[in-house]
């Protein structure tokens with residue numbers, strides 16, 4: 004069926020994501036069979052991702068590591084560095100959001116985009132697909148495979164056909180013909196059992212399934228049957244939907260030694276404001292409300308909140324507001340914990356990208372983001388921090404192991420039994436560790 008106004012949907016999938024990140028970061032691993040997952044070939048876990056070199060030995064995701072070790076004795080086994088992959092994933096999703104606000108991440112390494120409304124700015128689906136491939140390569144030095152189609156279903160099948168570094172475009176009206184020769188197991192919702200049941204009806208390909216009468220499918224498979232027939236013809240009305248957007252983005256820091264030093268407090272607020280602003284930008288949103296949280300040495304906790312005149316994703320206004328709010332509350336008080344949270348989040352207006360704000364400033368901020376992503380949160384040290392003879396707060400203060408790797412600073416010190424009052428403070432990650440990624 005040809006729709007009067009066909010949608011343009013992209014499915015974007017990073018190629019051998021975890022393994023590719025390791026090969027990117029360690030050139031000596033390039034061209035080698037890299038197997039990411041668990042503790043090595045004698046571990047009881049499974050393969051998370053195998054590099055294409057390892058796949059040549061028959062190694063694949065979800066395979067027991069021991070099997071992988073037997074198939075590929077010279078494989079290089081690496082543990083899953085979830086925090087690192089999450090950080091890269093956030094960069095990738097931020098690139099995708101430059102092309103449309105309609106981005107639906109479905110796992111750490113893949114997402115759907117509805118670019119129907121972006122065609123006027125960026126060209127047709129194929130052109131957008133190429134631009135995204137280029138921008139992801141320059142942002143994170145990784146390859147993706149892209150499927151372009153009128154439905155999520157067909158876009159996802161298309162992206163999988165020419166991995167790695169593929170781009171497969173299915174023109175409107177050709178969905179059924181595109182799917183017809185493909186093996187039935189490629190269709191969503193058709194697992195091994197259903198494929199076996201369909202074999203009884205002579206179904207080997209998606210086209211075979213599309214050719215079965217609908218009443219037969221309904222009689223045999225119930226209401227699922229009708230949907231199956233539609234899918235086999237490439238029909239899938241499912242819209243690209245965002246996940247529930249994060250309600251707030253926040254950082255907290257617990258001091259190793261309670262402090263009343265105004266310099267330390269100020270620099271800590273600055274460091275956290277910088278982190279919050281960076282994550283707002285990564286997520287493509289601006290915040291209209293800033294909240295500071297202050298816990299003193301007696302565990303008395305207060306929060307102070309202010310709505311900004313203009314929503315922002317920049318450090319300066321967040322820091323100014325946080326400092327204003329905190330200053331009267333911290334004077335002469337020994338402080339145990341500080342937090343800065345941004346809420347009232349809204350999509351950054353597309354138009355802002357095209358001239359409604361100072362483009363030089365935006366570019367400078369984005370350049371700083373690049374450095375921050377590449378070297379971790381603490382790489383960007385503002386003149387204000389450098390100018391002080393005191394070390395920057397995050398270098399000075401002991402860090403949790405995760406923080407020491409420069410990843411998340413949210414729960415600086417909750418290990419020591421702080422009450423967990425951050426339940427609205429979910430951040431913007433969607434990664435699932437140990438996920439089967441291909």
Ligand SMILES: [Mg+2]
Pocket residue numbers: 016017018019020112113440441
């Ligand atoms: Mg993938």
